[in-house]
Amino acid sequence: xxxxxxxxxxxxxxxxxxxxxxxxxxxxxxxxxxxxxxxxxxxxxxxxxxxxxxxxxxxxxxxxxxxxxxxxxxxxxxxxxxxxxxxxxxxxxxxxxxxxxxxxxxxxxxxxxxxxxxxxxxxxxxxxxxxxxxxxxxxxxxxxxxxxxxxxxxxxxxxxxxxxxxxxxxxxxxxxxxxxxxxxxxxxxxxxxxxxxxxxxxxxxxxxxxxxxxxxxxxxxxxxxxxxxxxxxxxxxxxxxxxxxxxxxxxxxxxxxxxxxxxxxxxxxxxxxxxxxxxxxxxxxxxxxxxxxxxxxxxxxxxxxxxxxxxxxxxxxxxxxxxxxxxxxxxxxxxxxxxxxxxxxxx
Amino acid sequence: xxxxxxxxxxxxxxxxxxxxxxxxxxxxxxxxxxxxxxxxxxxxxxxxxxxxxxxxxxxxxxxxxxxxxxxxxxxxxxxxxxxxxxxxxxxxxxxxxxxxxxxxxxxxxxxxxxxxxxxxxxxxxxxxxxxxxxxxxxxxxxxxxxxxxxxxxxxxxxxxxxxxxxxxxxxxxxxxxxxxxxxxxxxxxxxxxxxxxxxxxxxxxxxxxxxxxxxxxxxxxxxxxxxxxxxxxxxxxxxxxxxxxxxxxxxxxxxxxxxxxxxxxxxxxxxxxxxxxxxxxxxxxxxxxxxxxxxxxxxxxxxxxxxxxxxxxxxxxxxxxxxxxxxxxxxxxxxxxxxxxxxxxxxxxxxxxxxxxxxxxxxxxxxxxxxxxxxxxxxxxxxxxxxxxxxxxxxxxxxxxxxxxxxxxxxxxxxxxxxxxxxxxxxxxxxxxxxxxxxxxxxxxxxxxxxxxxxxxxxxxxxxxxxxxxxxxxxxxxxxxxxxxxxxxxxxxxxxxxxxxxxxxxxxxxxxxxxxxxxxxxxxxxxxxxxxxxxxxxxxxxxxxxxxxxxxxxxx
Numbered sequence: 001x002x003x004x005x006x007x008x009x010x011x012x013x014x015x016x017x018x019x020x021x022x023x024x025x026x027x028x029x030x031x032x033x034x035x036x037x038x039x040x041x042x043x044x045x046x047x048x049x050x051x052x053x054x055x056x057x058x059x060x061x062x063x064x065x066x067x068x069x070x071x072x073x074x075x076x077x078x079x080x081x082x083x084x085x086x087x088x089x090x091x092x093x094x095x096x097x098x099x100x101x102x103x104x105x106x107x108x109x110x111x112x113x114x115x116x117x118x119x120x121x122x123x124x125x126x127x128x129x130x131x132x133x134x135x136x137x138x139x140x141x142x143x144x145x146x147x148x149x150x151x152x153x154x155x156x157x158x159x160x161x162x163x164x165x166x167x168x169x170x171x172x173x174x175x176x177x178x179x180x181x182x183x184x185x186x187x188x189x190x191x192x193x194x195x196x197x198x199x200x201x202x203x204x205x206x207x208x209x210x211x212x213x214x215x216x217x218x219x220x221x222x223x224x225x226x227x228x229x230x231x232x233x234x235x236x237x238x239x240x241x242x243x244x245x246x247x248x249x250x251x252x253x254x255x256x257x258x259x260x261x262x263x264x265x266x267x268x269x270x271x272x273x274x275x276x277x278x279x280x281x282x283x284x285x286x287x288x289x290x291x292x293x294x295x296x297x298x299x300x301x302x303x304x305x306x307x308x309x310x311x312x313x314x315x316x317x318x319x320x321x322x323x324x325x326x327x328x329x330x331x332x333x334x335x336x337x338x339x340x341x342x343x344x345x346x347x
Numbered sequence: 348x349x350x351x352x353x354x355x356x357x358x359x360x361x362x363x364x365x366x367x368x369x370x371x372x373x374x375x376x377x378x379x380x381x382x383x384x385x386x387x388x389x390x391x392x393x394x395x396x397x398x399x400x401x402x403x404x405x406x407x408x409x410x411x412x413x414x415x416x417x418x419x420x421x422x423x424x425x426x427x428x429x430x431x432x433x434x435x436x437x438x439x440x441x442x443x444x445x446x447x448x449x450x451x452x453x454x455x456x457x458x459x460x461x462x463x464x465x466x467x468x469x470x471x472x473x474x475x476x477x478x479x480x481x482x483x484x485x486x487x488x489x490x491x492x493x494x495x496x497x498x499x500x501x502x503x504x505x506x507x508x509x510x511x512x513x514x515x516x517x518x519x520x521x522x523x524x525x526x527x528x529x530x531x532x533x534x535x536x537x538x539x540x541x542x543x544x545x546x547x548x549x550x551x552x553x554x555x556x557x558x559x560x561x562x563x564x565x566x567x568x569x570x571x572x573x574x575x576x577x578x579x580x581x582x583x584x585x586x587x588x589x590x591x592x593x594x595x596x597x598x599x600x601x602x603x604x605x606x607x608x609x610x611x612x613x614x615x616x617x618x619x620x621x622x623x624x625x626x627x628x629x630x631x632x633x634x635x636x637x638x639x640x641x642x643x644x645x646x647x648x649x650x651x652x653x654x655x656x657x658x659x660x661x662x663x664x665x666x667x668x669x670x671x672x673x674x675x676x677x678x679x680x681x682x683x684x685x686x687x688x689x690x691x692x693x694x695x696x697x698x699x700x701x702x703x704x705x706x707x708x709x710x711x712x713x714x715x716x717x718x719x720x721x722x723x724x725x726x727x728x729x730x731x732x733x734x735x736x737x738x739x740x741x742x743x744x745x746x747x748x749x750x751x752x753x754x755x756x757x758x759x760x761x762x763x764x765x766x767x768x769x770x771x772x773x774x775x776x777x778x779x780x781x782x783x784x785x786x787x788x789x790x791x792x793x794x795x796x797x798x799x800x801x802x803x804x805x806x807x808x809x810x811x812x813x814x815x816x817x818x819x820x821x822x823x824x825x826x827x828x829x830x831x832x833x834x835x836x837x838x839x840x841x842x843x844x845x846x847x848x849x850x851x852x853x854x855x856x857x858x859x860x861x862x863x864x865x866x867x868x869x870x871x872x873x874x875x876x877x878x879x880x881x882x883x884x885x886x887x888x889x890x891x892x893x894x895x896x897x898x899x900x901x902x903x
Contacts, residue, residue: 018819022804035733036803043723050694050719054712057697058704061633063352069888070699074639074692082691083684090680093730098673100732105669120509154505155599157664157739161805164736168665170600171504172593175666188814192739192807194498196509197425200810284596301594 025187025208026163027180028104033164035096042089104165107178111144115227115310118149118156118169121198123189126307128314129218130226135204137189138221139181140214146178148275152306157193160206168193174276181208231315234308243297252297253290259317264291278313354632354703354858357774363851365772369869384469385872389476390455391770393446394763396476398839400442400483405835407435412794412828415821420812428811429496430512436499437517441524442483444751445613448620449566450475450531452762453559455770457535459863459870460553462544462879467537471530478527485520489513498809500610503591503602507583515584518577525570525577528616532566535559544862546881550644553861553885554637557644558623561651565612565619569655573609576602600665607658615654617751619647621758622689625711628761629693631859632708633700636886638692646685653682663734672731679729686722690715705857706777709784710761717753717791721746724799742802745795753791760787760838767842768856772868773849779841787834793827860891 003011024030060066114137115126125133139145149158151171158177159166167177191202209217225233235241243252259278263271266289271277281288282304285297304312357363370387380388410431414422423431454472458465466472489495495517497506506514539560543552580602582588589595591602630637637643659667659675667675693715702708724746728734737743768774797820806817813821855864862879863870883890 015819017816019804019816020800032732032736035730036727036736039723039727039730039733042726043720046723047716047719050690050715053691053694054697054715057694057700058702058712061697061700061702063354063701063703066699066701069634069701071636071889072638072695072699073636074642078695079639079642079688079692083688086687087681087684090683090726093726094677094680097676097730097732097734100730101663101672101676101735102669102732104732104735154509155502155665159739159805159807161736161740166664166735166739170666172599173666188805190805190807190810194429194500194502194505194809196496196505197429199429200420200425200807200812 022164023162023183023185023187025181025183025185026160026165027182029162029164029182031100031103035093035100038096039093042093105167105177107146107176108144111146111178113146113148114139115314116147116149116158116169117152117306117310118158118191118195118202119152120154120196121191121202123158123191123202123204124307126227126310127218128227130222130224130229131218132223135189135202137204137206138214138217139206139208140211141181141184141208142211144178144180146176148174148176148310150174150279150306150310154195155193156191156195156202159190159192160187161190162187163206166192174279181206184208184210184213227311227314228318229315230308231311231313234304234311235315238300238304240312251294253293255316256319256321258319265289266291266293266295275313275317278316279309282309282312352703353705354634355705355774355777355856356853356858357850357856358853360850363853365851366867366869366871368871369772369867370872371771371869373872382473384465384473386454386458386466386469386472387770387870387872389472390451390453392476393450393454393479396479396483397443397447397451400438401835403487404435404438404443405832407431407438409828409832411435412825414811415813416825418813418815418818418821425811426496427494429498429809430490430494432809433496433498433517434490434494437486437495437521439751440499440613440617441521442479442486444617444755445524445528446479446531447617447755447759448624448762449535449559449562449616450479452555452624452759452766453535453620454531456766456861456863457538457556457559458542459866459874460556460861461539461542461547462862462875462881463538463542464873464875466534467542468530468534472534475527475530475534478523478530482520482522482524482527485523486517489516489520492516500606501577501580501602502606503580503583503599506580507591515581518581522574522577525574528566529570532563532570535563536567539563544879544881550641551881551884553623554626554640554643554647555620555623555861558619558626558647561647562616562619565616565651565654569609569612569616572605573613576605576609579605600662600667603662603665604658607661608655611658611661612651612654614747614750615650617755618758619650621714621755621762622647624758624762624765625693625714627859627861628707628711628765629696630886631765631857632705632711633697633702634888635696635700636884636888638695638698640885643689643692646688649685650682653678653685657682660729660734663731664738676729676731680726683722683726683729686718690719690722706775706780706784707761707765707857709781710757710764710787713784713788713791714754714757714761717749717757717788721749721754724749736805737802739807740802741798741806741808744808745798745802748795748798753795757787760784763838763842765857766863767845768852769863769868769870771846771849772852773845774852774856775838775845775849776841779837783834783837783841786830786837790827790830790832790834794824794831795827797821797823797827858891858895860886860888865894 117124123135125137149169151169156169158169163179165177165179167175185208187206189204189206244255246254246256258273261273263273283301286295289295370385414428492513495512495514497514579590583591589597591597591599593599626637657675657679660679663672728737764780801817801820806813852868854867
């Protein structure tokens with residue numbers, strides 16, 4: 001058979017460009033692959049065993065060889081063996097899998113944070129420094145990066161196969177995932193939870209860059225205002241500072257230093273103030289009344305977008321003293337328009 | 348083929364005739380079929396119906412594979428593709444897999460295997476079939492009106508707030524189908540409890556009956572949860588009641604808990620009856636009682652019980668608490684054990700047997716291999732950390748196709764080939780059917796093995812278009828699907844052919860021990876001339892030999 005050289009070239013290119021195993025581009029990947037190969041080994045051993053038994057018995061005891069079957073009722077010993085050995089192996093897999101799960105889902109405390117908002121059908125990445133990206137994410141190598149993710153509409157799922165991480169992005173609730181990229185390069189981002197018409201277009205690229213390149217990137221692609229600055233502006237324009245003024249007689253609790261602290265609520269329960277709590281306290285204030293305050297805060301459900309909520313959370317996170325709130329009080333009237341940097345994608 | 352290689356024992360074809368009076372010709376006319384209470388006729392109605400839906404679902408599978416031949420979204424529009432895989436899932440799960448073995452083989456055989464005339468509630472049995480068609484027509488209606496694109500999982504809030512397709516219609520169809528399944532399960536449970544022939548104790552029942560009993564419990568206890576979940580989806584969509592809507596204080600994850608509370612046990616509803624078939628087939632063709640009968644019987648019940656407590660393993664990455672994830676992962680590992688036990692028990696049934704390799708046995712061997720892979724890859728997904736990378740990718744697609752298609756469909760075909768002579772009185776072509784078994788096995792592996800690799804590469808499921816570097820594996824998979832399609836068309840042809848031209852099978856072509864093989868083929872409407880009295884264990888080949896020898900001396 002004759003294959004034309006052009007055809008041959010095409011075929012070779014097609015075959016050599018195809019993938020068989022994903023790259024290991026994060027610190028977690030080797031751990032995930034180790035478990036994967038252990039499981040593959042178990043499968044191959046199990047399958048070989050079953051095939052050996054089936055084919056071995058089929059050859060040894062086929063009718064020509066063994067015209068009359070010999071009756072065997074069963075064997076407690078054998079049955080105990082193939083109950084206990086698989087059970088033991090599966091328990092090893094369970095423990096190993098659980099350790100890996102905690103490794104992937106418990107973020108280290110020193111991780112830098114990037115917010116991800118999923119919506120039909122795009123990924124928005126928002127860096128605290130004011131870099132906004134769509135269907136792209138720039139991260140430095142060698143640093144722990146935590147993603148705090150939320151969906152504006154339906155369930156999505158944020159997956160970076162080459163990092164072996166994935167997490168559901170849920171409407172109305174923050175979920176997190178973290179990784180530490182090891183190799184500079186670009187890697188696929190997929191939405192893996194079916195989310196409607198353009199599910200398969202909800203893809204993007206992570207660009208892992210050396211710390212120096214990343215530094216350059218952050219300098220050149222910032223929108224000019226950080227998330228906290230956006231939050232500050234929103235804080236003023238929504239009139240939050242009318243009550244959360246930080247003064248002793250204020251109608252709302254003091255927000256300076258509130259992030260990370262433990263709050264006593266009127267319901268009697270104690271909560272840790274984190275991103276999720278702050279978000280929920282803005283949207284459903286009546287559920288979260290700080291002890292000693294009247295339930296007068298209105299709900300902001302439907303009035304602030306997920307991006308706006310992230311800005312507010314970032315702002316409150318960074319409030320160390322009331323000085324900043326006081327400043328906002330005095331400047332909020334004069335400084336409403338955000339400065340815009342041309343050429344930067346900003347949702 | 349010489350007599351030493353086979354156990355097939357057909358009557359002398361020159362003198363053999365079909366019995367004069369059978370359940371097939373007892374009454375004539377379309378109405379006699381549509382108003383029948385006979386479990387065998389209802390089984391045949393089901394067989395025709397599920398075959399019809401299987402080929403519709405299969406056509407959608409073919410279209411999906413055809414689209415995925417190229418990385419570009421070039422065959423159909425995105426919405427159309429989404430409708431294809433939704434209809435494929437809904438039809439295959441609710442209209443084929445759930446009723447496949449129970450409603451056809453189970454319906455036909457359970458009363459005969461336990462020595463009774465019919466199921467406990469023949470009219471409810473007929474009602475099940477009508478509900479099946481009503482549900483099926485509503486689903487087809489949703490398809491004809493413009494389709495539905497929720498996926499078979501109806502995930503909220505996508506299904507309730509964001510899609511403008513016939514979600515309520517499709518959900519209503521599945522709701523109705525649920526009742527068909529509940530009635531079948533109820534009928535089996537009552538029949539098995541109350542109508543066993545004298546001497547047919549629980550531990551003399553064939554394992555086929557045991558596995559149907561376990562599956563019936565799941566049908567009766569699990570399906571109502573699905574029904575109420577779908578009602579909530581419809582109410583949320585029509586009236587915005589807010590149960591699953593976070594802005595109204597609802598919880599979108601609640602839907603997933605409710606849905607998987609049914610849909611995980613549903614996996615066992617689908618596979619357990621198939622396991623029953625495999626027990627019968629392997630025992631018959633190795634002329635031996637199933638190794639460790641009690642262990643196999645109890646492992647069915649264990650699977651049914653554990654099956655209710657593993658649903659959240661579909662949600663490991665969805666923000667369920669770490670500790671509940673731990674519990675569900677552990678329980679998932681435990682449910683894998685009874686399946687492993689069954690595989691080894693079946694393998695050891697062959698030991699010291701006298702094995703022959705007729706078509707049902709080939710399908711059963713296919714089942715053993717494919718189900719082992721399907722089961723082991725389930726352990727990958729049950730391991731928490733591994734699940735993070737593998738879930739929602741083609742790995743999971745390959746995994747459940749190995750269990751559902753490689754497992755259940757192989758078992759269904761094994762069963763159909765095994766009991767075809769009993770149901771119709773005719774044999775099919777031996778060589779063609781062996782060819783079909785081998786073609787199916789090869790086609791299946793070619794279709795789904797590449798998908799494991801694709802899954803580990805990270806290719807997400809339900810993607811209409813994909814990156815260039817995944818193409819080679821997708822082409823292999825589509826090629827395999829073509830072979831698989833041929834493998835499924837073949838039985839349709841030679842089985843239909845056998846109805847008129849097949850050799851007369853006689854009462855017991857495989858020399859099997861079940862009560863169904865001791866009566867004429869096809870059976871009488873009443874099954875037995877007189878109520879059988881059971882005085883032997885299941886799979887007692889010595890009893891059968893003794894009985895046959897006895898018959899010969901009486902006649903002589």
